[in-house]
Amino acid sequence: MDDKYQLLDKILEGQHLTPVFQPIVSLVDGKTYGFEALIRVSEKELDMNIEEMFQTAFKHNKSWELETLCRVKALEHSVSMERGKKLFLNVNCNIINDISFREGFTKAFLQKYGLNSNDIVFEITERVSVSDTHAFYTAVEHYQKQNYGIAIDDVGAGYSGLNIIANARPNLIKLDMNMIRGVQKDDTKRMLIKALSDFGKNAEILVIAEGIETKEELDTLISLGVSYGQGYFLSYPDPDFKDISKEKADLIKSYQARSYIRMNKTSIYPMAGYLSRSGHTFFPDEKALRIYETLQNHPSITEFTVTEEGAAIGFMTRTALIEKFGGRYGFSLNSKKSIQQLTSKNFLSVNYDMPINQVSKLAMQRQYEQLYNPIVVEREGKYWGIVTIKDLLEACTKAEVDTAMHSNPLTGLPGNLIIDQEILYHVLGDAPYCIIYFDIDNFKSYNDAYSFQSGDMMLMLLADILKNTAVKSEFIGHIGGDDFIVICDYHEAENYCKEVIDHFTNRVASLYHKEDIERGYIVSKNRRGLTEEFPIASLSVAGISNRTKTYPNIDSFSADIAKLKKKCKRQTGSYYEIY
Structure with missing residues (x-):
């Protein structure tokens, strides 16, 4: 019997576990939505890494005993939680459909702690894959019919994939902390989180960002429309049910207001970045012939930007490239050239934060042959996307109408x-x-x-x-x-x-x-x-x-x-x- 198992056994025998509670807060006003119940070992001599403790329990078929003890400890302390707030309980995906678990969460059982099913959110933790998907989805449906909340944890990591979300139809999803880490510096993470946030709003699923550790991460998540969050930057887990500090709540309100303003900067004119779409990009050393063939096979590509190390260095329309390959000698002259040699470096680029009324003025000042070309949008010196003249004019017209209305x-x-x-x-x-x-x-x-x-x-x-x-x-x-x-x-x-x-x-x-x-x-x-x-x-x-x-x-x-x-x-x- 290994040392870790002996340590686990002593913890279980002596029930040396203490619950702590981390607030899950609204990223609109800083108010507490609920608390996630976490666990700490109360005896220093029995100190054990929490993740190791659960892995050891699974390895030695002790998951049921360990999770039951954790839940009971959390529920015993829940009598001091303000009513109307949710208690998040971590549950292994292969335990939630166990008949003993179901019998443990009866109405009478909850009343003993002054709770009802509306107060409980089962946070499905997939430390391992779901062994019986049919039983799992049936169990989820059962608890939702009993008015329990269902949250899928660690979305974006491990087994918590889109299939689970699509089939279980949870009430909440929690984005994995690795998606959150350094999100302000990672375009791919931002796009993914924005997509999940928009999906949540459309599907009526609350999206929670876990593991927020810096103010920059918080600011970025708010700008992406994420509704709820938790993490050390907002509040550490505590033995008591504590809301976040007034200073942190005020910071959330401030970031929320700034996010609103960024979308409506300088009165009702939005920023260029909010109208932009990703557009098509190519690297400078790619052969012009290959790109020409790509455009022939994809008529929807009407223009593209050439980028180097993330920065826009050239721009070209579909028509301009076709013209390069036209004529008597066009193909033979240009087919072996790199695309960088053919693209124009004289293109209009604007910063993400520029209001569209200013963008419109710059666009209309261009030479006639460039007048209707899309505008390249950059953010922090890197390519972000393009804005078409059509979208620009429509947005400006709407802004002017809104101005007149108000x-x-x-x-x-x-x-x-x-x-x-x-x-x-x-x-x-x-x-x-x-x-x-x-x-x-x-x-x-x-x-x-x-x-x-x-x-x-x-x-x-x-x-x-x-x-x-x-x-x-x-x-x-x-x-x-x-x-x-x-x-x-x-x-x-x-x-x-x-x-x-x-x-x-x-x-x-x-x-x-x-x-x-x-x-x-x-x-x-x-x-x-x-x-x-x-x-x-x-x-x-x-x-x-x-x-x-x-x-x-x-x-x-x-x-x-x-x-x-x-x-x-x-x-x-x-x-x-x-x-």
Whole structure:
């Protein structure tokens, strides 16, 4: 009898196992979805590698005893788990269909621990292949009918293949940690995870990324649309049922907001990378004749890019290559050349993050013969894909329609949806900004005394001043009523605020009767219906920049700007203040 088996036997006899629980959290808001129950050996002198312990148990037919002990320990501790959260229990694929296992998870058994089947997710761990597939799928179907959750673990490794997912139709799949490791540097992993994430959404299967160990991995997974995650970066397993820290939850919200903004960068214009498709690529030393023959056999290839060490170095359309082989001497001149010798190095390439309205401008500036060629998209200096002119024009048209739909009907300025996107983009980005709120003081009293039409004229007056005073492509939005917003891509906005106030003060007098201006106030009814004197309209201006302070999330920014707006409104006459 080997030493490992003796060690296992002592562990089982003395039940020297302690459960620990690692949170599985939403990668949208950081809230805990459930906890995976893991196991640790509680006696140091019996210390044993957990994976070795399970392998030894399988080798010596002790898997049933070991897994049963692990589950019981986890369930005993589950009384302190907050209701509404899921308890993930690891189950060997060849044990779940055992009649003894089925009898062990009765309604009465769970009630002893204050649980019901909705609280339990069986996490199918395939340390070995499924020995009886029919019995396995029948068992899975049985537990799902009893409202247990079924998760397939380690998808992308070992035996956890697509056939298991297709036939078992689990409620959740967990991506193997080896797929997650270094995902931000691996295009193939990203494409695979994105495909599985999209599949999960379409098939109504929750996708969980296991083994998240760095913030870069977390950020990338969120950008790929993965809904749930767990790993040491978020939280280590703990004997207690602990949620992740507020700092980590805030980081998830921040990355989620940035991901949203990357998809809708600069208002509603998406980035080039989100319109791109992979396209066809060839290596520079490949023979032109072979590629010519490939295109002859595949009419769908209308263009291709030549790449070297991942970077785009040449581009060619199908028509251009056919022309090279045409004519009296075209074939004999070019058939033995490498494709690098024939492709054009004068092609338009843009960065993944460039908004499509900017891409469109660059595309339309090309020479006529290149005007309708696709645009090469690069990311971090490497080839990513291509964007066709058709897709580009359709996206730009949609963006322009969306802009019109979400603009204020009176002033024509962008409305709340676009404003919110701009605020998110700037607050959670790294570039300098100053976000300024403009509020007209005593606007309601003017509106009531002079009519709604006159009130509209005052709103259009301020909108006109905000636009005409802008000097650096400032974003100007109309929140609604007498509230406006200006977002500057720089910190020092004091001069802009002063100019707006000066112009408003000088021009607003034209909207009042002469006697009201001379008197310095109007007489109107207040919100309680009582007659009151109201000063001539002025501006309260509150601005926040990231010159000295940055914000981890939009909530903290909103709290600061709300306080500053209240402070500015308490001042007499026009007043501005910028943090």
